[in-house]
Amino acid sequence: MNDYLQNSSLRQVLKTLNIPVPVPPILKRNGQAFSDAELQNKKIAVAGKESDFSHEIQQLLHAKSDAATIYDSAIDGLVVSCIGMQSIEDLEDLFTSVKNTVNKIAANGRIVLVSKIDTESITSFAVQRSIDGFSRALSKEIGGKKGVTVNLLKITNDDVKAKEVVNAATFFLSDKSPFITGQVVELNTADGQALTSQQQLLKGKVAIVTGGARGIGAAAAKVLYREGAKVIIVDVPQASEDAQALAKEIEGEAKLVDITKDGAAQELQNYVISTYGKLDILVNNAGITRDKTIAKMSIDQWRAVLNVNLKAVINLTDIFAQKGFSKNAKVVSLSSISGIAGNVGQTNYSLTKSGVIGFTQAVAATNKNIYANAVAPGFIETKMTENLPFFIKEGGRRLSTLKQGGVPEDIAELIGFLASPLSDGINGQCIRACGGSMIGA
Numbered sequence: 548m549n550d551y552l553q554n555s556s557l558r559q560v561l562k563t564l565n566i567p568v569p570v571p572p573i574l575k576r577n578g579q580a581f582s583d584a585e586l587q588n589k590k591i592a593v594a595g596k597e598s599d600f601s602h603e604i605q606q607l608l609h610a611k612s613d614a615a616t617i618y619d620s621a622i623d624g625l626v627v628s629c630i631g632m633q634s635i636e637d638l639e640d641l642f643t644s645v646k647n648t649v650n651k652i653a654a655n656g657r658i659v660l661v662s663k664i665d666t667e668s669i670t671s672f673a674v675q676r677s678i679d680g681f682s683r684a685l686s687k688e689i690g691g692k693k694g695v696t697v698n699l700l701k702i703t704n705d706d707v708k709a710k711e712v713v714n715a716a717t718f719f720l721s722d723k724s725p726f727i728t729g730q731v732v733e734l735n736t737a738d739g740q741a742l743t744s745q746q747q748l749l750k751g752k753v754a755i756v757t758g759g760a761r762g763i764g765a766a767a768a769k770v771l772y773r774e775g776a777k778v779i780i781v782d783v784p785q786a787s788e789d790a791q792a793l794a795k796e797i798e799g800e801a802k803l804v805d806i807t808k809d810g811a812a813q814e815l816q817n818y819v820i821s822t823y824g825k826l827d828i829l830v831n832n833a834g835i836t837r838d839k840t841i842a843k844m845s846i847d848q849w850r851a852v853l854n855v856n857l858k859a860v861i862n863l864t865d866i867f868a869q870k871g872f873s874k875n876a877k878v879v880s881l882s883s884i885s886g887i888a889g890n891v892g893q894t895n896y897s898l899t900k901s902g903v904i905g906f907t908q909a910v911a912a913t914n915k916n917i918y919a920n921a922v923a924p925g926f927i928e929t930k931m932t933e934n935l936p937f938f939i940k941e942g943g944r945r946l947s948t949l950k951q952g953g954v955p956e957d958i959a960e961l962i963g964f965l966a967s968p969l970s971d972g973i974n975g976q977c978i979r980a981c982g983g984s985m986i987g988a
């Protein structure tokens with residue numbers, strides 16, 4: 548992490564001199580393994596429209612946190628159920644629940660809104676859709692000073708139960724999601740495994756992380772290991788030293804394979820099936836940039852990026868989909884906000900990262916036994932971004948609600964969540980972890 552505005556002495560000097568720079572909030576992060584005590588000691592209030600569903604959410608959440616109400620003086624988390632709001636007037640429940648609470652939300656507090664597609668009338672449909680805009684605006688309004696995040700869980704499948712909502716909400720209410728804000732996440736799936744405990748979420752699972760030797764991939768490998776998985780780090784032979792050292796640290800394995808090489812996917816499939824019999828988690832993380840405006844881009848730069856970032860992702864996933872994935876295997880692929888907004892000098896990269904979103908949607912739609920989700924990081928402090936020119940780096944960091952870049956662990960925790968049964972309600976989605984970046988917002 549080399550964001551100079553996170554340095555406490557420098558922050559003090561700037562404050563003393565009254566220099567008007569956007570001083571970013573210090574984000575609280577929890578790198579401990581998930582447990583049933585994830586939300587313990589957090590005061591969480593449930594408000595909004597009363598319904599059987601909201602009572603169930605309240606019951607489940609209050610069993611794992613300190614129950615609070617919107618009338619308490621300090622609150623760590625607020626969940627507002629908007630389910631059943633059908634008229635413009637109904638939205639006043641949302642207004643009052645948030646208005647009465649917003650100034651009491653502690654630093655690094657969390658707001659999770661819950662909505663549900665309602666096709667009963669044109670108005671009810673519009674009312675539920677309007678909550679997307681409210682949550683995004685609220686995230687921008689209150690996130691910057693204290694690191695408060697606001698996210699919306701939107702139910703789009705009638706079979707989704709309160710339990711699936713609470714499992715997902717647990718992540719968005721926890722200190723494992725400090726860099727995710729302003730997101731609308733659909734809960735569209737209801738046939739996952741029953742989850743009785745959050746202890747060792749990935750026990751007995753076998754995972755591949757491509758590009759796992761460093762950066763986001765290495766952080767993801769550590770999170771998967773922490774949750775109980777056996778992790779196979781796949782990286783290029785040149786990354787041997789880092790890959791081997793990490794494999795030792797996490798009691799995993801390093802496979803030094805260039806994923807763009809002919810036969811690479813087949814080699815990995817053969818290895819995993821003969822050694823473990825199955826693959827439960829595939830993290831398509833390896834990615835490269837070869838930035839140039841299209842007029843100056845060579846065909847080699849075009850091909851290199853497409854081959855690593857998209858072709859290899861499709862090939863590797865496809866081969867395990869044919870043989871090797873266990874039932875309900877989880878595929879998590881790295882997209883980017885560049886794939887959503889586009890970026891100057893990145894036509895090749897943005898194309899691939901947009902392609903990853905389409906690939907994710909297609910895999911989820913066509914494979915009943917596989918969950919596929921994508922993660923779109925914003926500006927993350929890694930080797931990939933280290934050498935960018937200062938002003939581009941500053942733009943990436945400060946043009947966001949939280950006014951800072953994220954760290955690899957922020958993305959790794961989201962990958963861990965999407966690899967785990969906590970996210971069993973979520974399929975075919977792309978979730979941004981971008982600190983509320985204005986780019987592509």
Ligand SMILES: NC(=O)c1ccc[n+]([C@@H]2O[C@H](COP(=O)([O-])OP(=O)(O)OC[C@H]3O[C@@H](n4cnc5c(N)ncnc54)[C@H](O)[C@@H]3O)[C@@H](O)[C@H]2O)c1
Nearest residue numbers: 758762763782783805806832833834881883924927929931
């Ligand atoms: N850092 C960011 O700000 C950011 C933002 C958005 C998206 N992403 C995406 O996140 C992913 C990880 O990014 P990072 O910042 O950790 O990158 P990084 O450059 O630090 O690490 C990438 C890893 O991938 C490996 N790799 C590259 N080509 C490979 C190949 N052909 N076969 C096997 N391994 C290969 C590299 O050796 C390296 O270990 C990438 O897909 C990237 O596009 C990163």
